Amino acid sequence: MDLVVVTGATGRQGGAVARHLLEDGRRVRALTRNPASPAARRLADLGAEVVKGDMADPDSLRPVFRGAHGVFSVQNSMISGLDGEVHQGRTVGDVAAEAGVAHVVYGSAGTGQPGTGVGSWESKLRVQAHLEALGLPLTVLRPMAFMELMTDKDFYPPVSAWHLMPKLVGEDRPLPWLTAQDLGAIAARAFAEPERFVGANIALASDIRTLAECRALWAERFGRRPRGFPMPVWLFEKFVGKDLTTMWRWLHDNPTDVDPARTYEILPGARTVRQWLAERRA
Numbered sequence: 001m002d003l004v005v006v007t008g009a010t011g012r013q014g015g016a017v018a019r020h021l022l023e024d025g026r027r028v029r030a031l032t033r034n035p036a037s038p039a040a041r042r043l044a045d046l047g048a049e050v051v052k053g054d055m056a057d058p059d060s061l062r063p064v065f066r067g068a069h070g071v072f073s074v075q076n077s078m079i080s081g082l083d084g085e086v087h088q089g090r091t092v093g094d095v096a097a098e099a100g101v102a103h104v105v106y107g108s109a110g111t112g113q114p115g116t117g118v119g120s121w122e123s124k125l126r127v128q129a130h131l132e133a134l135g136l137p138l139t140v141l142r143p144m145a146f147m148e149l150m151t152d153k154d155f156y157p158p159v160s161a162w163h164l165m166p167k168l169v170g171e172d173r174p175l176p177w178l179t180a181q182d183l184g185a186i187a188a189r190a191f192a193e194p195e196r197f198v199g200a201n202i203a204l205a206s207d208i209r210t211l212a213e214c215r216a217l218w219a220e221r222f223g224r225r226p227r228g229f230p231m232p233v234w235l236f237e238k239f240v241g242k243d244l245t246t247m248w249r250w251l252h253d254n255p256t257d258v259d260p261a262r263t264y265e266i267l268p269g270a271r272t273v274r275q276w277l278a279e280r281r282a
């Protein structure tokens with residue numbers, strides 16, 4: 001079966017992509033900086049070939065990409081900074097092109113249009129432009145907000161989803177939501193059907209909900225309102241930087257226009273917010 005290299009495989013998106021590819025019976029080569037980590041070991045237990053490499057270092061990627069049919073590419077500016085994200089995304093593209101891979105699926109985000117001023121959306125357009133210039137057979141997947149923001153401790157939901165997002169985005173702005181789990185299933189679909197997905201640039205959402213609606217759905221599921229933790233914007237920015245607060249202010253000032261029909265066409269079982277919360281424990 002054709003080999004797919006998955007970057008970010010120990011993380012949220014890449015992990016979901018790797019698991020769905022393995023379920024489809026694909027060979028998966030999972031990239032990590034630390035093959036001994038618990039997340040890397042779990043992937044190996046599922047049947048992935050776990051390999052060490054650094055997306056910033058092309059020499060470390062060359063042996064990893066050798067013989068690969070496809071590459072799932074995702075970077076995280078929260079870890080590497082915006083310039084680091086762009087450098088890594090371009091480097092993955094360069095080495096994928098050198099290796100002659102037949103399909104790159106890029107985990108992007110945002111509106112797909114320049115000029116928002118949101119650093120981690122603009123950085124992805126810079127990476128995408130480079131991948132296109134290389135002539136790679138490319139699929140771009142563009143989620144906007146992961147439902148994990150409400151449930152995953154790494155995102156500090158009391159501070160972000162239940163305090164600062166409502167404050168900066170507003171309680172009543174409709175937002176396009178998707179789970180990273182479903183992003184993984186959609187990426188696996190893309191690798192399975194290249195004739196349908198190469199050249200596609202897809203805004204993804206499986207539910208459009210305001211934060212007030214999400215709060216009500218959370219309360220319906222767990223029998224109490226989600227706890228907020230008030231933190232001043234300046235303090236959050238001191239810890240996390242200004243990218244997220246810039247994004248949330250942009251979402252307050254600008255409508256998003258994502259039609260979930262496209263996502264359901266690809267993945268009929270994509271989860272709504274209610275379904276996602278039903279699967280979670282308090």
Ligand SMILES: NC(=O)c1ccc[n+]([C@@H]2O[C@H](COP(=O)([O-])OP(=O)(O)OC[C@H]3O[C@@H](n4cnc5c(N)ncnc54)[C@H](OP(=O)(O)O)[C@@H]3O)[C@@H](O)[C@H]2O)c1
Nearest residue numbers: 008009010011012013032033054055075076109144145146
């Ligand atoms: N949060 C949202 O609502 C949302 C919505 C849409 C899009 N996004 C986008 O999602 C992206 C982050 O994805 P995620 O949540 O899946 O990330 P994540 O869970 O933080 O995972 C990051 C992964 O990157 C790997 N990594 C980091 N630096 C690396 C390097 N130098 N070389 C090789 N691997 C490296 C890590 O692997 P090791 O540590 O094992 O090396 C890890 O597997 C961001 O670009 C963000 O803009 C987020």
